[in-house]
Amino acid sequence: MKIETVVNGHKRIFDITPDELLADTLKRYDYTSVRKGCDTTSCGVCTILVDGSPVPSCAYLTARAEGKEITTVEGIAEEAERLAEHFGDEGADQCGFCNPGIALSVHALKLSRKSFTEENLRHYLVGHLCRCSGYQSQIKAIQRYLGDAK
Amino acid sequence: MKKTKTVNQKVRSIDGKGIMMGRAAYTDDFAPKAALVIKVLRSPHAFARIKRIDKSKAEALPGVEIVLTHEDFPRNPFTRAGQGYPEPSPHDKFALDDHVRYVGDEIACVAAHDEKTAEAALKLIEVDYEVKEPVLDFEKAKGNESVIHAEESIHEMFPIGFDPEKNVAAAYHMEVDDVEKRLSESEVTIESSFYTQAQAHTALEPHTVNARIDYLNRLVIYSSTQTPFHVRRILSQALEIPLNRIRVIKPRVGGGFGGKQAIHGEMLAAMVTMKTKKPSRLTYTRKEVFEATYSRHPMRIDMRLGATKDGRITAIDCYGLSDTGAYGEHALTVFMVTGSKVLPLYNKVDAVRFHGDIVYTNRMSSGAFRGYGAVQGNYALESAIDMLAEKLGMDPLALRQKNMIAEGESSPIFEIMGEGTAGTAMNMESCKLDYCVKRGMELIGYKDKYPRQEIGKNKLRSVGMAIAMQGSGIPYIDMGAATIKLNDDGFYNLLVGATDIGQGSDTILAQIAAEELGVDVEKMVVYSSDTDLTPFDAGAYASSTTYVSGNAVWKAAKTMKERLIAEAARSLGVEPEDIEFQGTSFKNKKDDEELTLSDLSNTLFYNDDQKQLSVTESYYGTKSPPPFMAGFVEIEIDKETGEYEVIDYVSVVDCGVTINPKLAQGQIEGGVVQGLGMAMTEDVKIAANGKLITADFLNYKIPTGKDIRKLTTEFAESYEKSGPYGAKSVGEIGIDTPPAAIANAVYNALGVRIKSLPVTPEKILSALKEKNGKHHMMGMRSHDGRNL
Amino acid sequence: MKFANYHRAESIEDAYEILQKDKTNTIVGGGLWLKLSRREIDTAVDLCDLGLDTIEEDEDVIRIGAMTTLSRIEESDALRNVASGIFPRAVSFIMGVQLRNVATIGGSVMGRYGFSDCITPLLALDARLDFHERGTVPLVDFLHEKGKVTDILKAVIIEKSAAKGFFKKVQKTAHDFPILNVAIVKKEKGTRIAIGSRPSVASLAKEAMEYLEKAPTPDEVIIAETARLAKETLKYSSNHRASAEYRAHLAEVYTRRGLMEVNGLED
Numbered sequence A: 001m002k003i004e005t006v007v008n009g010h011k012r013i014f015d016i017t018p019d020e021l022l023a024d025t026l027k028r029y030d031y032t033s034v035r036k037g038c039d040t041t042s043c044g045v046c047t048i049l050v051d052g053s054p055v056p057s058c059a060y061l062t063a064r065a066e067g068k069e070i071t072t073v074e075g076i077a078e079e080a081e082r083l084a085e086h087f088g089d090e091g092a093d094q095c096g097f098c099n100p101g102i103a104l105s106v107h108a109l110k111l112s113r114k115s116f117t118e119e120n121l122r123h124y125l126v127g128h129l130c131r132c133s134g135y136q137s138q139i140k141a142i143q144r145y146l147g148d149a150k
Numbered sequence B: 001m002k003k004t005k006t007v008n009q010k011v012r013s014i015d016g017k018g019i020m021m022g023r024a025a026y027t028d029d030f031a032p033k034a035a036l037v038i039k040v041l042r043s044p045h046a047f048a049r050i051k052r053i054d055k056s057k058a059e060a061l062p063g064v065e066i067v068l069t070h071e072d073f074p075r076n077p078f079t080r081a082g083q084g085y086p087e088p089s090p091h092d093k094f095a096l097d098d099h100v101r102y103v104g105d106e107i108a109c110v111a112a113h114d115e116k117t118a119e120a121a122l123k124l125i126e127v128d129y130e131v132k133e134p135v136l137d138f139e140k141a142k143g144n145e146s147v148i149h150a151e152e153s154i155h156e157m158f159p160i161g162f163d164p165e166k167n168v169a170a171a172y173h174m175e176v177d178d179v180e181k182r183l184s185e186s187e188v189t190i191e192s193s194f195y196t197q198a199q200a201h202t203a204l205e206p207h208t209v210n211a212r213i214d215y216l217n218r219l220v221i222y223s224s225t226q227t228p229f230h231v232r233r234i235l236s237q238a239l240e241i242p243l244n245r246i247r248v249i250k251p252r253v254g255g256g257f258g259g260k261q262a263i264h265g266e267m268l269a270a271m272v273t274m275k276t277k278k279p280s281r282l283t284y285t286r287k288e289v290f291e292a293t294y295s296r297h298p299m300r301i302d303m304r305l306g307a308t309k310d311g312r313i314t315a316i317d318c319y320g321l322s323d324t325g326a327y328g329e330h331a332l333t334v335f336m337v338t339g340s341k342v343l344p345l346y347n348k349v350d351a352v353r354f355h356g357d358i359v360y361t362n363r364m365s366s367g368a369f370r371g372y373g374a375v376q377g378n379y380a381l382e383s384a385i386d387m388l389a390e391k392l393g394m395d396p397l398a399l400r401q402k403n404m405i406a407e408g409e410s411s412p413i414f415e416i417m418g419e420g421t422a423g424t425a426m427n428m429e430s431c432k433l434d435y436c437v438k439r440g441m442e443l444i445g446y447k448d449k450y451p452r453q454e455i456g457k458n459k460l461r462s463v464g465m466a467i468a469m470q471g472s473g474i475p476y477i478d479m480g481a482a483t484i485k486l487n488d489d490g491f492y493n494l495l496v497g498a499t500d501i502g503q504g505s506d507t508i509l510a511q512i513a514a515e516e517l518g519v520d521v522e523k524m525v526v527y528s529s530d531t532d533l534t535p536f537d538a539g540a541y542a543s544s545t546t547y548v549s550g551n552a553v554w555k556a557a558k559t560m561k562e563r564l565i566a567e568a569a570r571s572l573g574v575e576p577e578d579i580e581f582q583g584t585s586f587k588n589k590k591d592d593e594e595l596t597l598s599d600l601s602n603t604l605f606y607n608d609d610q611k612q613l614s615v616t617e618s619y620y621g622t623k624s625p626p627p628f629m630a631g632f633v634e635i636e637i638d639k640e641t642g643e644y645e646v647i648d649y650v651s652v653v654d655c656g657v658t659i660n661p662k663l664a665q666g667q668i669e670g671g672v673v674q675g676l677g678m679a680m681t682e683d684v685k686i687a688a689n690g691k692l693i694t695a696d697f698l699n700y701k702i703p704t705g706k707d708i709r710k711l712t713t714e715f716a717e718s719y720e721k722s723g724p725y726g727a728k729s730v731g732e733i734g735i736d737t738p739p740a741a742i743a744n745a746v747y748n749a750l751g752v753r754i755k756s757l758p759v760t761p762e763k764i765l766s767a768l769k770e771k772n773g774k775h776h777m778m779g780m781r782s783h784d785g786r787n788l
Numbered sequence C: 001m002k003f004a005n006y007h008r009a010e011s012i013e014d015a016y017e018i019l020q021k022d023k024t025n026t027i028v029g030g031g032l033w034l035k036l037s038r039r040e041i042d043t044a045v046d047l048c049d050l051g052l053d054t055i056e057e058d059e060d061v062i063r064i065g066a067m068t069t070l071s072r073i074e075e076s077d078a079l080r081n082v083a084s085g086i087f088p089r090a091v092s093f094i095m096g097v098q099l100r101n102v103a104t105i106g107g108s109v110m111g112r113y114g115f116s117d118c119i120t121p122l123l124a125l126d127a128r129l130d131f132h133e134r135g136t137v138p139l140v141d142f143l144h145e146k147g148k149v150t151d152i153l154k155a156v157i158i159e160k161s162a163a164k165g166f167f168k169k170v171q172k173t174a175h176d177f178p179i180l181n182v183a184i185v186k187k188e189k190g191t192r193i194a195i196g197s198r199p200s201v202a203s204l205a206k207e208a209m210e211y212l213e214k215a216p217t218p219d220e221v222i223i224a225e226t227a228r229l230a231k232e233t234l235k236y237s238s239n240h241r242a243s244a245e246y247r248a249h250l251a252e253v254y255t256r257r258g259l260m261e262v263n264g265l266e267d
């Protein structure tokens, strides 16, 4: 079947099977940043935005994305670069496999304009496993990025 | 130490931006689109012989390109362990075999044009098994009737105590003085057994490989590996492909922690591509990573300590039994580190013994994992030290301070124990353990908080601690090399075999070279880990990169500097002594005439006595200076349920000079949290039939950002003369202290000693009930974790 | 999960009709749990266009459309005002934001999962389910039914009467299934205690509730006895997460603490 979506601001038509999942579709259509870290929707690596909300693309039916706006980290390059600078300053960047997904969740948070305490932020990001950083440096970098740092 | 511009300064990682922005970086990003998809048929049995295997139906399925079984591979035993050659691990593995030795062991693989077809084909492979009695309990493995490895050609490369008929992969014994005698003479002794569990690495990037044949008809492998050069060598030996026909490229690796210090999918992808001449790709599912790669060696450690009444530790006896699982990768060396990077902490003993067996079982193979045996040993020793302190009526910190190793001192163990062989004597040229302990006490508020405080009716807060050491590379065995190449316009390429697996080695190596050559890090373009293009490096393991590879880079940069000065002198028509090297320019001291690096390089490329300046240097350690650390934890614990939370984890670390303080902090904090996972929740569990229960992130629980409230990390001022710019290693030490620190904190809170990892609320509660004399809860595990 | 056809229902009748056509045909809520199953489905029926994703409130009840995501529930002011907001709070402990942005309340209830952090508070809140064919069914009854459901859930209905609530999820990490969960709702007319993930699906602690009902004003002693009954009279089992004994112990502790809290007593 064919579906029409908007990816990173551009109209795209995807030719898919009915049970295809968005992570696989996006990978097939060369959105390299979309990667998978698990088979059970429990790591956060594959996170993308659908209509501005973070979702696990590894479990999201592509068929359901018909008419929706999809954002991968390629679509927020400047924001990602700025976030990366803060990660760099805090030493929060290690293997980086978790990073694009985090960048998207953080971007969604920024757009929501909610103000976040450190505790809130830790709760908000609980679905993004990171095996390298120990998290604290990431949290600090994100707080700086969001302009919430004291 | 002279003032540095780049080293020990705040420098951002050189690759963080591109990674965050999602640029193609990891192995799978480079798989050719048309690559055949490989899927692996894995054993449903813990131990069986394959009586018959029929792949004809699978091969007949449209879209299937090839199916490989053990009949398609040369029968060469090897070890998957990525270690120096000859390896201290037994050669006990075949690419595919007619025996399967754990649930998940490889039986066959299918390469097809898409994933669905490959999966469908797996179901069409017919296998008849002769199911054998598995050995699942490692305490019953030695001398068991069921022999896991009875194949003929398997062997050890040099004596490691390999005795497969008894299910023993390796064995070790060493003793200084007479331990039994000293223990019997000791005024105070304690004795206890500790159990450590299997832990899964869970790097977020699954093990990934792709293969192709290039236009020179050579096999090119992209692999998410920690040891590209070892991968090339092992592939060549096992598959009988000449070494010069193989190129291994390591792109960005999404975490390793030891889990990728081995061959995993490479063997199958290489064979598929060699046979079909088509590109292939293999990405492990998360289940396969959990079920069929590696985990940490589970161990039982029996500790006996002796001391005088006034708290001088006189003897340590440590017996270990280690479970290597189905294959013997890293069996001996991990076990030896349990002694060699733990017991020297208390170097003033009269006698010390370390001995034990590493046995085969029908569980997934154990392998290298950050800490590499030291975590297990540390948990046992540092728990036992607290137990001894209590018996002595001493503060556990005072006991440590009295007995622990100090700067300028040594331990006989360094000379006795090495990498599967004898070791190298060394003195602690840099050891700020004393400072680490004192500073850690201040940061956690030890004086006020030890041992516990009541907060509310059901809650207590308590503190616990442990000290640790690790190593910096493997002396006389592992070598690293670096090439620095000058380009026109005066920037450099730094080519290193060293393997960045996310720990930031590309960045810190660039910093070292940039510092020595007086340029900004941006002028040092790094390319690493490509067996065709970069010089050799043993790989990212044994905490070697900063120290060993870093020294190689430093040497190369120094040599390059000499060459540059010579060229500048020639160009300016003076002697080298007359040149003042300023990094981006050269000054003739006599007349202040300046020549820029950019001009010099351009001239060298195009105008005058043209040449390419390029230098390669190598380095191998002649010792392995240990980093040290004191770890302190404060927990809040619920007296009624045993649930507890980490309030703060304080790490004070002596890793010499930190080349990149923020990245070093990242190494410590990442290690600490991984260690806390091991201490608190992580536990690889199998069912009675050997099948893995914890095969996904739903059942295997690693810490999230919400679970550990605060990390406090500091570095001691320290300078290691033999290290590059004074650096030692920092990659592993962070993981060592949490298990003992947590167990000690729980004891300090509630007076119950948990002797098996992880320290779960349920074990705590059960131990409390036992302690309080209530009748024991039926079917519950006792505090030492054994089923009653 | 595999399916041959994807169908976006145009009306609930349309969805129902297709659902009856083939035994394997299945409603997709968020599709998350379906993804983990090995089922081979002929037609997946998506309800996403039917406007079932709203939370509506009148004087007496709150109606949560079956396709409402857990995130919406978490952020709903209406639900935060019911029984100390235990339902949104319970939901907030389920995995991460991404998952909650997709998982639906319909999928969460219809699965009757033992580990559910939704069902336990909903049971304590005495929620009712509104089905397309059968009409309204109390959740407590639905949980006792067995077998495949061929009806379509339209909404979950919660009463708005004044109440105090308590919810506790015991888990290993902040990103985990519950080892056990306890929900308590105290209304003027009585107190409901639900205990889930034992590890089987949530149940009301009936004997404990009856004892409490008959007892005079709850004090520490009465509450302790109620908690003991919750431990003694429900069935707890072992799995790799926890033993039956530990679960039973947790049930007692948190039932007691919860009852103290909803009765305004200091524990």
Ligand SMILES: Cc1cc2nc3c(=O)[nH]c(=O)nc-3n(C[C@H](O)[C@H](O)[C@H](O)COP(=O)(O)OP(=O)(O)OC[C@H]3O[C@@H](n4cnc5c(N)ncnc54)[C@H](O)[C@@H]3O)c2cc1C
Pocket: A040, A041, A042, B698, C026, C027, C028, C029, C030, C031, C032, C033, C034, C035, C036, C047, C066, C067, C070, C093, C094, C095, C099, C102, C103, C104, C105, C106, C107, C108, C109, C110, C111, C115, C116, C117, C118, C149, C151, C152, C153, C154, C176, C177, C178
């Ligand atoms: C990784 C992971 C971890 C989780 N952890 C937790 C946890 O800790 N606690 C917890 O409470 N929950 C947990 N859940 C469950 C989650 O909260 C959802 O309940 C679950 O994913 C089902 O929601 P869904 O919308 O995805 O349902 P789906 O997967 O779409 O559907 C589930 C079932 O319900 C049926 N169904 C859905 N909607 C309707 C309807 N309107 N009418 C009739 N039938 C319907 C479907 O046909 C299907 O059989 C977890 C889920 C996952 C994937």
Ligand code: FES
Pocket: A035, A036, A037, A038, A039, A040, A041, A042, A043, A044, A045, A046, A047, A056, A057, A058, A059
């Ligand atoms: S890949 Fe792990 S959540 Fe999607």
Ligand code: FES
Pocket: A093, A094, A095, A096, A097, A098, A099, A129, A130, A131, A132, A133, B204, B254, B255, B502
């Ligand atoms: S940086 Fe490696 S998983 Fe987060």
